[in-house]
Amino acid sequence: MKPIGPYVAARDVQPLADESGGGVRTVRATDRLTGMPALLHLLPHPVTLPDLPGTAPLLPFTDAGLDGTQAYLVTELPLAAQPARDPEPAARGALAALAALHARGQAHGGVSAAQLWAVDGEVLLAGAGLPWQDEPTPAGDLRDLARTLDALGGVPTPLRTLARQADRVSALDALRALNGEQPLPDLPPEIAGVRAPDPAPARPQAAPVAAAPSEAEVIVIRAAPEVTPEPPAAPAAPAPDPGKETPQERRRRENEERRAQAILDAQAGAKRKAERLRAQAEAQRAEAATTEIHPLRIGFGAGETDTPVTVIGGDDDLPDWTPELAHSDAVDGDAPAPRLTMRDVPRVPEHMRREPLPPEPGPEGERPLEAGKLPGRHRQGDPIRIGWDEDGTWRVVREVPAPPPGPALPRWVWPLLALLVLTVGVLWAARAFGTPAQAGAACCDVAFTVRGAQSAKAFVLRAPAGRGHYAGQALGQVPGTLHLNGEGAYTLKFTAAGRAPVTVELSAPLGRPVPVVLAR
Known part of the structure; x- marks a missing residue:
């Protein structure tokens, strides 16, 4: 590929x-x-x-x-x-x-x-x-x-x-x-390549007469020289002419000529490049030989305090400096030894300096900070200094002052709040998850009267779902008031000694007494 x-x-x-x-x-x-x-x-x-x-x-x-x-x-x-x-x-x-x-x-x-x-x-x-x-x-x-x-x-x-x-x-x-x-x-x-047979021999006594053709004879119209029959073969390729080159030889010759010409071109290009580089080097040397070096001094000349002098291109590229002599360090009879004098150099020239900012007031009980000085640590509400200003002082960015802290609550308030929250939670849970009977405790009281007997017992046959009643539950004796756990349709059964049971259907709540009639 x-x-x-x-x-x-x-x-x-x-x-x-x-x-x-x-x-x-x-x-x-x-x-x-x-x-x-x-x-x-x-x-x-x-x-x-x-x-x-x-x-x-x-x-x-x-x-x-x-x-x-x-x-x-x-x-x-x-x-x-x-x-x-x-x-x-x-x-x-x-x-x-x-x-x-x-x-x-x-x-x-x-x-x-x-x-x-x-x-x-x-x-x-x-x-x-x-x-x-x-x-x-x-x-x-x-x-x-x-x-x-x-x-x-x-x-x-x-x-x-x-x-x-x-x-x-x-x-x-x-x-x-x-x-x-x-x-x-x-x-x-x-x-x-057809082979022609020999002609028939002539008889000497008779004139030549054309014989009738037979099955074994072949009539030859034009005699051809006797040749040996050979199987037909493909025509042989023509022999190459010694004076004419073949295509392969011509291409080989052209390739060799191109290669030789490329080599000659490369050699000529390399020679021209070498001559050009040599001429450039000679021109640089000639220019360096004819160029004058004028010294330029940097610093203060001897005996001069206000005239700067610069030296560039000379043997010594450092300004002239005459050290002061320390007489106190000299030994008796010896020349005083040179002494190096140090002095402070301002970071900003005097004409570029500004008046320093006034000292900022510090917190109560602390002395104000001096201009250009940093506090030991940063406190909430203190300004932030982020860098040197042009006059050598720190640039100040003021922060928004934090609000003052409010009065602290007494310790007894927190237990009281916790108890209040707990009470509210219990009441809410009782109301949400309490039994329907508890939820409907105020409903529903129904009054019953009895006829045909002095008293009867009341039992639940059917009651609304979720009211806390079940079939066969004894509600109490009548006449009197019976308590039902919620609104809805109820079926109650009343029994008394010597009387047939009676079934009563009602819907609570009721605003009137329910009569129970017992028969023998």
């Missing part, structure tokens, strides 16, 4: 053993942008796109390029394209393409199995117009086609003599012969 321009070359489409493509190679490749299959024709030198017939069964060129020094032409293949395998369709498609080319005075020059591609039952010819040979001819195309068909499986019967008659017939004649319209002309005896 080798990238060539925007294509990836997969493999060479190998020609037959006896085919020669000159300096052109055909490579099966894939377009990296579209994924379409293609044929790359690698050329020995760049060429222009050939002008091909538009209606012939030819595969046109779709792209051309140069990858480094490698020139190539591209033939895009249909997705269904396959190498041709059947000799007869291959012969029909190739002859139709060659007939169109030869009619325009063009020749292919490189007909081979690598250029024949079957697409939907039709064979198309690729590679037309490339520099396969120096001087391609139509007869050479027909011979190459005959060899290709023979390698694919055999030349079709109507084209058996195509290779030996390539100089006498055209591609159109061969196509008509393949289609059964007009057979190829017969080969002459000197081409076909």
